[in-house]
Amino acid sequence: MSAVLAAHAWASNAELIAACAQLGYLRADWHTLDPTYERGTWWKVWRPERLTTHHRAVDGSDFRSLPYPDDSFDAVAYDPPFVCPGGRKTSTVQEMHARYGMAEGGHADPMFRTPSELQAIIDAGLTEMVRLVRPPRTKRDGGVILVKCQNYIWSGELWEGAERTREHAVGLGCTVVDRLEMIGTPGPQPTTNRDGSPRRQVHARRNLSTMFVLRAPRRLSGTLFDSASAIGAASCVDTLDVGAVVE
Ligand SMILES: C[S@@+](CC[C@H](N)C(=O)[O-])C[C@H]1O[C@@H](n2cnc3c(N)ncnc32)[C@H](O)[C@@H]1O
Numbered sequence: 001m002s003a004v005l006a007a008h009a010w011a012s013n014a015e016l017i018a019a020c021a022q023l024g025y026l027r028a029d030w031h032t033l034d035p036t037y038e039r040g041t042w043w044k045v046w047r048p049e050r051l052t053t054h055h056r057a058v059d060g061s062d063f064r065s066l067p068y069p070d071d072s073f074d075a076v077a078y079d080p081p082f083v084c085p086g087g088r089k090t091s092t093v094q095e096m097h098a099r100y101g102m103a104e105g106g107h108a109d110p111m112f113r114t115p116s117e118l119q120a121i122i123d124a125g126l127t128e129m130v131r132l133v134r135p136p137r138t139k140r141d142g143g144v145i146l147v148k149c150q151n152y153i154w155s156g157e158l159w160e161g162a163e164r165t166r167e168h169a170v171g172l173g174c175t176v177v178d179r180l181e182m183i184g185t186p187g188p189q190p191t192t193n194r195d196g197s198p199r200r201q202v203h204a205r206r207n208l209s210t211m212f213v214l215r216a217p218r219r220l221s222g223t224l225f226d227s228a229s230a231i232g233a234a235s236c237v238d239t240l241d242v243g244a245v246v247e
Helices: 013-022 091-099 115-132 161-171 234-238
Strands: 031-034 050-053 075-078 144-149 152-154 157-159 175-183 208-215 218-220 223-225
Touching: 013 144, 013 175, 013 208, 075 115, 115 144, 115 161, 144 161, 161 175, 161 208
Parallel strands: 031 050, 031 075, 075 144
Antiparallel strands: 144 208, 152 157, 175 208, 218 223
16 A cells, blocks of 8 residues: 555545545544535545435535534544635636535525635534534544645635634644645636736646644543643543543
8 A cells, every 4th residue: 555645636535535544534433424425525435334424405404503412423524615716707607606515595695705704614614523523532533523625816815725724623622633735637727817918827826625634622621622732641631431531
């Protein structure tokens, strides 16, 4: 089995998920939640034995509020919409709106119109995922959240969606365990503006998306803390049994 690289042109998200499983970030016997299953493309190469899925278009679910008690899953694979389309009403944009679940009430009624509105949705979903994943009992025992995100150009400015998602996760007490950069093939760089004038490229074209591997904060006697801040207490925490880990 070849080494998993931090940045790689995986053929699809399914291969990326398989790489995460190879690294032990997902395990076959863990009860895993996929709240954004849609076509299930993440699980076409590797799939856990127990996978709970939701697809908004089918069951009307909202990943910001799912009907499960706290700590219901060992791992979560969260693939929210992570690129906000520009304002132009081209057929490509409309198709993308539909594909990424933005066409809530039709194309004229997107769920979000700006990167910050989209980020608020991503962040609210991530907060819900942290609630739903059981805290790890030991350093490598569950509590894993995979989240896909991306930096992109919107309205001529760089929107650091990956960094913002990371910041939100860290603010929730998550530890960033790994970061896998999926290199893709971007569409052609536009050469003209809408008025037909020549267009100069001013930003590097984004040809990668990011999969963060997060570990939910451990809980000890009602205190949230992550492994980085708990170095001194780690050996103690690692020997706790389930009953000792309390909210
Ligand atoms: C990037 S796609 C997921 C693709 C999926 N991983 C697959 O393999 O086909 C994002 C999904 O999130 C859904 N979505 C968007 N907002 C949502 C929300 N608030 N709650 C639940 N699902 C949402 C969209 O409908 C879309 O299916």
